[in-house]
Amino acid sequence: MYPTFKTLLLLLLLLSHSITPTSATHHRHPLDPLTPSEISTVQRVISTSSLASLKPLTFHYVGLDDPDKPAVLAWLSNPTSAPFPPRRALAIIRAARQTREVVVDLARGTIARDRAHIGHGNPMLTLEEQTAACALPMKYGPFIASVRARGLKMERVVCEGFSVGWFGEKEERRSLKILCFYAEGTVNFFMRPIEGVTVVVDLDEMVITGYRDRVVVPLPKAGGTDYRTMKPKTKEKHSGVRKGFIVEGHMISPHRRPVMYRGFISELFVPYMDTAKEWYYRTFFDEGEYGIGLYASPLVPTKDCPANAGFFDGYYAGQSGRPVKVERVFCVFERYAGDVSWRHTETGIPNRVFTEVRPEVTLVVRMVSTVGNYDYIIDWEFMHSGSIKVKVGLTGILEVKATPYTHADQTTGDDIHGTLLAENTIGVYHDHFITYHLDLDVDGPENSFVVSKMETMRVARAYPRKSYWTVVRETVKTELDARVLLGRAGPADLVVVNPNKRTAVGNQVGYRLIPEGGRGTSLLSDDDYPQIRVAYSKNEVWVTAYNASEKWVGGLYAYQSQGDDNLAVWSLR
């Protein structure tokens, strides 16, 4: 056994120090990246060798030449006695317009191997050659004429390099296509492409070998594109949610547009897969039979929710009809997980570098329901962007079955319907189907359901490019058509739109339903009694017209229900 994380840590340590590679007694790892000293050694060795006469000479890659994995593993198992695998560097260079792979022995300071690459393909671009190529149009007559013909000023033109790819060409220079943008009135020049103008540069000759001004297209306006004018919402450290929580909190401002009227967990079906007499009926409806609210657990401050959370009590009616209080039944907190909401670093404008970073702070509303052995951590997360995330964490204790078995080898040939977790203990296979009821009112109550499919198209005429995908949108007409099996019908977005609203430029307004993990439909047979009671579980998404009585997908009277009042039945009506 050898440490794997320690590997990572040594790596981190060494990156912050310069360590000369000749000292074998330093604490190093064979997979450490090259130090700046080692990189300098490679540069010196190659440029003082006979390769230096092959001009131009450019370095396209210099990195660690992977040591033999068995040698590395041997050293990791025995760092005090096994030999430290020798450090070597791999340099991919262009020398006199030929790609070469040069391996340098770092300890000896010599070239260990040098061979030309004779296959297809070229090495990675260098930043310097892109910068040099992007400067060429600035002094190129036809380009200057194109810019002026569009009424633009050369001083505001910024260019970038676009890789040319391969489209069946037989003989090919190592080229780069240069496309240009206009950085006037905004640093976000990407929003202002000078469309229709292409410059082709031969990278080895560093000359323009092709130029085309094909069409004049209006330049998009600068207004509203500069991201630097938006004040970051969290310039100061993020503030916590105050207990005794007020509506006027600066973090929590009223949302101006409706999104969802109401959302809740409609049913939570948990079928077990053991058919023994004591197990076959374990097909729980944790919502309709037991009640997620009834089983809500009081939250533990600083543990269930962070220190800045506010807590709220809740009530349900007990069997006597009298209210029963659940303390701290849910919490609300601002979450800062160290993540980024949006960022960009712009280096494309010569002599200027802009960086804008906005940390991500979200609002979380959480409760925990402990239905017997399982604890469900139920979160609603609200993002600045307007996105809403629903998450359920499954934790607590597994439901296990006692068995005479004490070792998995004893179970060969016997389906134990689970995993032998410990002696005499089987963790039985089961599922959790958590069904959310979301009454979406995007910008108002009249909404439609649109499926946006990505479809492959062939390019009509003979052309370097033969295919692409485009989006075909279909508004779903009936509830039966709106049953969705995620992914089965090919890649598609599911969108709830307001058909009566448009953005300023005429696009639909809507919310996309984005599934993340947790996919799946019931594998029980349609005629199996538990499956009859949850027939809806054969599709992951159902979209239905608003009907005030259709709340509980497994039926309002789920206990010993017979399936005649479930979502699948409603949709047939």
Add this chain to the structure above:
Amino acid sequence: MYPTFKTLLLLLLLLSHSITPTSATHHRHPLDPLTPSEISTVQRVISTSSLASLKPLTFHYVGLDDPDKPAVLAWLSNPTSAPFPPRRALAIIRAARQTREVVVDLARGTIARDRAHIGHGNPMLTLEEQTAACALPMKYGPFIASVRARGLKMERVVCEGFSVGWFGEKEERRSLKILCFYAEGTVNFFMRPIEGVTVVVDLDEMVITGYRDRVVVPLPKAGGTDYRTMKPKTKEKHSGVRKGFIVEGHMISPHRRPVMYRGFISELFVPYMDTAKEWYYRTFFDEGEYGIGLYASPLVPTKDCPANAGFFDGYYAGQSGRPVKVERVFCVFERYAGDVSWRHTETGIPNRVFTEVRPEVTLVVRMVSTVGNYDYIIDWEFMHSGSIKVKVGLTGILEVKATPYTHADQTTGDDIHGTLLAENTIGVYHDHFITYHLDLDVDGPENSFVVSKMETMRVARAYPRKSYWTVVRETVKTELDARVLLGRAGPADLVVVNPNKRTAVGNQVGYRLIPEGGRGTSLLSDDDYPQIRVAYSKNEVWVTAYNASEKWVGGLYAYQSQGDDNLAVWSLR
């Protein structure tokens, strides 16, 4: 437009205060849950009505009777002049063994509607009846005999109620099955089921109507099951990562078992879907053509990474071969997002309540690469459980195309290969295919790839339960068979195991590959030049035998490559 989040906030406010429902001048929301006063009103109204003569009378649900949605929306649009929708409660009760739905007008304190439920199914269980039912076996002779016959002490027996479901029975009592556990030597009684003993209780009569002691099964041991003995790792507030970061940090201890030798992004293919002359070739290889490391952006402290992060510099070789420093090229931090690693609340042992909650703290290693317009936030997250998460956040600036169009209506009948984001600005459709190369060495370098499929099985004989699913494991033999299209072959787990290792009870040791969102394969035609260069992108997962030369799935020489050195080709060899 009316506020939606303000709804939520009012809701939260009111939960923490008792507000009598008769006061219309209080700031309330029509969808507020019932207050304890309102619940008490319902209890009083019903138990002083003629319904009270129907005994036994039990309350199974008391909640807000949904007000008319249009009335709610009308009030939300105009809270000062529109009428506040009247508050009503819905109570589902059992009265003389009949289920009834009773609607109570809260302002008037009268019953507005009372009707019997005559369909199938029963209301939610109450906590009180479950407790009462669970007490019955404790005084039931045959059960006491079963317990003693197993050498167990009645004082340590704990019982729980298990919903009976429906298996085609015509006439059915409202029953509950009681299963019991042994809480000796541990509070985690779920791990010590008294298997094979079933008690059936008629909930309305509250008597035992069925009993079976079918088989004696060994009781699992108590040792190692009590979760209270594990010291929570973060009993104190979580500590931050210190700069100048040491290996001996208490949070970051060397991992004792190997998991992965090396992991990295092997290629990042970004094809655009516009076939115009200036766009058809935009099929970038952000790793092999441009270089994720070359385009790494210096991280901004407290913004790109949280305040407790440690930063590390990095180096690459420029075109001259000389080292170029990137300051703060990656950061390492402990993440506490306010989430829970594990928790459980135990209420099943009479007169005792245990709660154990462990907050989740993880280790994040992050870098950002800004390849032109896009910023990629690349995270590796390490969990206490041993799980490793890879995440890439896509942010920055979109690549847009200028166009004469200023409104979407002008584009009817024309496929603009994207969305009109603003006047003269098309956001062009595109994909990002981020391919990770993970050299997994789970417990050592000899690993196998296992696909665990969940398959539906029919129960052999006539029986209440007709189906279940079980797991069929298949070790993949060839690389061709190991190409995986996620989800296409039915639900399955992908597991990398060490075939030479077993757990103490004989199970395999492995790591499961869990996809979360971000699925998808290339939609380009197989004969399209860019697709030839990334032929591997037709499958989401490839598993290959270790080969030191197979690092870059798009080929080492990706720039103008022709596809003869990509992962799909290697697997055919």
